[in-house]
Amino acid sequence: MRADRTARTAGASGTARLRALHPMLWAAFASLAVGAVLCVLGWYGVSGERFAERQLPYLASCTVPGAALIVAGTLLLTHGRSVLAAARVEELYGLLVTTEPPAPPERTRTTADGTPLMVPGGTLWHRADCPLVAGKPEAVPADATVLSAQALAPCPICEPERPPEPEGPPPSPAPEP
Incomplete structure (x- = not known):
């Protein structure tokens, strides 16, 4: 199953997955920024009002949603980075480990007549x-x-037996007188 996932992450689909994660990170940063701006606006609005009943609308409309956006942005950023790291690890795994079947074992050289x-x-x-x-x-x-x-x-490792001695050269025909 891991080889299946590795095959899917390798190549073009692996880089496509990495590119698809960037919008999540951009959304996290945007959420953090908007949340911070809302919290600052809420603080500014609350600080300008003397009575608590006039401060509540700023808390309800700016500060609480701003804090919620900051929490959501933090969660998105954490999740996006962990998914990005996992995608990169999978891509590296796909590069390091081939999913192709292993090469057939090298055949041992043999000679038909047992020649060393x-x-x-x-x-x-x-x-x-x-x-x-x-x-x-x-x-x-x-x-x-x-x-x-x-x-x-x-060889002292394989201790081969000495092959039979070759027959001598064929006798040459005697010259005729």
């Missing part, structure tokens, strides 16, 4: 499933003449 492998310039010969040659494209089947000359040592 060697790395050119190396000093060891290996079995095809040895971890030291797994994933190395430069590993090639070891030449039988190199093995018979014992120029390479067997």
